[in-house]
Amino acid sequence: MPVKPKTQDSEKRIKWFREARFGMFIHYGIYAQLGRGEWVWNRDRIPDEEYVALADTWQPKRGCAREWARLAKAAGMKYMVLTTKHHDGFCLWDTEQTDFNAVSHGPGRDIVAEYIDACRSAGLKVGLYYSLADWHHPDGWRCWADLKARQRFVKFTHGCVRELMSNYGKIDILWYDGGWPLDARGWQSRKLNRIVRELQPDILINDRSLVPEDFGTSEGAVTPKGKGRPWEACMTYLGAWGWLAWPPDDWYRCAQIVEMLRTAGNGQGNLLLNIGPRPDGSVVPVVADRLKKAGRWLGKNGEAVLPHMDNTAGRFEWNEYGQWSAKGNTAYLWVTRWLGPEIAIGGFRGKVKRVTILASGKELPFEQTSMRLVIKGLPPTNPDKLADTCVLKIKCASKPRRKNGPLAVYVNKAAPRKWLEARKRKA
Numbered sequence: 001m002p003v004k005p006k007t008q009d010s011e012k013r014i015k016w017f018r019e020a021r022f023g024m025f026i027h028y029g030i031y032a033q034l035g036r037g038e039w040v041w042n043r044d045r046i047p048d049e050e051y052v053a054l055a056d057t058w059q060p061k062r063g064c065a066r067e068w069a070r071l072a073k074a075a076g077m078k079y080m081v082l083t084t085k086h087h088d089g090f091c092l093w094d095t096e097q098t099d100f101n102a103v104s105h106g107p108g109r110d111i112v113a114e115y116i117d118a119c120r121s122a123g124l125k126v127g128l129y130y131s132l133a134d135w136h137h138p139d140g141w142r143c144w145a146d147l148k149a150r151q152r153f154v155k156f157t158h159g160c161v162r163e164l165m166s167n168y169g170k171i172d173i174l175w176y177d178g179g180w181p182l183d184a185r186g187w188q189s190r191k192l193n194r195i196v197r198e199l200q201p202d203i204l205i206n207d208r209s210l211v212p213e214d215f216g217t218s219e220g221a222v223t224p225k226g227k228g229r230p231w232e233a234c235m236t237y238l239g240a241w242g243w244l245a246w247p248p249d250d251w252y253r254c255a256q257i258v259e260m261l262r263t264a265g266n267g268q269g270n271l272l273l274n275i276g277p278r279p280d281g282s283v284v285p286v287v288a289d290r291l292k293k294a295g296r297w298l299g300k301n302g303e304a305v306l307p308h309m310d311n312t313a314g315r316f317e318w319n320e321y322g323q324w325s326a327k328g329n330t331a332y333l334w335v336t337r338w339l340g341p342e343i344a345i346g347g348f349r350g351k352v353k354r355v356t357i358l359a360s361g362k363e364l365p366f367e368q369t370s371m372r373l374v375i376k377g378l379p380p381t382n383p384d385k386l387a388d389t390c391v392l393k394i395k396c397a398s399k400p401r402r403k404n405g406p407l408a409v410y411v412n413k414a415a416p417r418k419w420l421e422a423r424k425r426k427a
Contacts (some may be wrong), residue, residue: 013202014214014230016125017173017270020078022261022298023127025069025234025274026115027083027241030054030090032279037240040387041088041135052136055090055105064281065115069122071275071283075291076298081127081175081272082115089136093167097159100136125172128164131303132157132187132209133178141211144181144205154182158192165199174200175217176208184210222263222271233264236274237287243276251286254293255336255387258305259323259389261298262334265305266312266325297386300359303373303409304391316402319345322389324402331400332358333392338382343392348373350400358391359384 027038033054034040042050072080085091091101093112102111112128119126134140137156140150165171174196184190189209196203205213208226215232216225222233237251238244257273264271275291277283298306304325316324321343322336329350335343348368355364355375360383362376367374375392384390 001106010214010354014204016358017079017204017215018230018268020125021265021306022075022077023079023081023232023270024068024072024075024077024194024274025081025129025236025241025272026277027086027274028060028111028238028277028281029083029086029088029092029242030084030153031088032243032277033058035135035245035279036241037244038083038086038088039240040242043395051088052100054327055100057281058102058106060107060111060279060281064277065111065118066121067281067283068115068275068277069124071288071291072124073122073295076302077124077273077295079125079172080115081120081129081173082112083129083131084112085131085134085160086129086132087131087135087178089134089140093159093164095160095163097156097163098137108204112164113168116171126168126170127173127175128171129175129177130161130164130175131178132182133180141181143186144218149289150182150186154186154188157187158195160393161192162195162199165203167198171200171203174203174205176206179208179210204233222260222267222269224267224269230269230316231267232270232272233260234272234274235260237276241274241276243278251284251290254290255389257290258301258387258389259336261294261305262323262325265309268309293386297384297389300386301389301391303327304334304393317347317404319402323343326400329396329399331394331396331402333394335382335390335392336388338378338390341376341378341380343375343378345373345375345402346371347404348394348402350396350398352394352396352400354393354395356393356395357383358393366390403407 031038031040084093089100090099094103094110095101103109116126137153139149139153143153183389187209189211193205193209204215206215206217207213208217215230218225218231218233225231238246260271275283275287310326312324312326321335322334325332352368352373355366356362365376382388382390
């Protein structure tokens with residue numbers, strides 16, 4: 001499917017998103033009570049009446065949304081996205097489309113309204129997730145083969161989205177999911193999104209209504225989605241998005257979070273990290289602790305990943321100390337393997353003017369030749385105690401890169417040609 005060309009309006013709309021880099025995803029619903037993920041109804045083949053009855057027993061504690069927002073803020077996140085309706089069809093807002101919702105059942109209140117209020121109080125951008133698929137609605141599957149069922153279900157779907165876009169003031173992101181069993185034509189996605197933009201002129205829409213819209217969405221891997229366009233990788237703890245009652249040792253460490261951010265930043269994309277609250281809406285302490293550590297790390301080292309970074313694909317070769325990011329004439333070496341008081345970087349190109357430890361600003365002595373850069377005066381152990389990731393800021397006179405190549409390149413000027421000719425002969 002061709003991607004729409006960028007326009008001045010679309011670039012203006014998405015500017016904040018490109019600079020945000022880091023967001024919180026929240027999968028939360030009645031499935032949390034079972035502790036086996038958001039697909040538990042489907043995966044466990046739970047009888048319908050048994051699953052639906054969970055709606056009356058679910059009691060999120062008051063203030064849980066503010067807890068999420070405070071945590072997102074502490075983690076250095078700039079926006080949040082909440083599941084207003086997952087594939088199970090349970091709606092977290094006061095909807096007129098179905099009584100299978102949080103106001104008519106257990107909570108007895110509008111969870112979406114509470115969440116939006118919490119986002120705004122914390123100064124975070126507001127994202128709403130909406131699953132097109134619906135296992136509870138009687139036409140949710142029939143719509144695939146029955147025209148009248150499709151007409152009813154599409155009307156229901158458009159009605160739900162219209163409510164979400166009309167009832168809560170400004171919404172910053174509409175995050176679709178679950179585009180089965182219909183295609184974009186069946187969902188009338190283009191018509192629906194035109195209505196969305198009439199109601200929310202500045203909104204960003206992802207690509208999961210099966211039309212490209214504003215940004216691509218990759219899942220389970222921090223990789224670009226769609227060449228040359230904005231993208232976001234959604235990642236979650238463990239193997240599910242809703243609450244899983246697994247041991248805490250399985251949660252991402254702070255080092256893994258900041259490495260995902262580095263990878264996203266290098267590809268000029270975003271990281272949307274999911275928390276999956278417990279049944280009462282609380283966040284498991286080890287998750288909160290590690291996210292807060294990531295926020296403290298960003299407070300000291302955020303320059304190496306925020307807001308705009310260069311695309312470093314093919315520009316910096318692997319080295320034994322850690323990975324790279326770059327911005328203009330500055331390279332950032334993210335040191336995760338501390339091998340001694342000196343770091344020698346072969347093949348570093350770009351005249352170095354200054355080297356510092358980013359978090360502290362401490363200046364480090366260095367020596368540079370045509371073959372390598374040697375950074376000296378490092379502490380005996382990694383000074384970063386949050387993520388074991390110390391960032392060295394290398395300021396250069398020109399755009400830096402690291403291309404080591406075969407050792408023969410540095411031995412004599414004739415070697416590169418001879419080396420290439422020898423490779424051709426072997427091939």
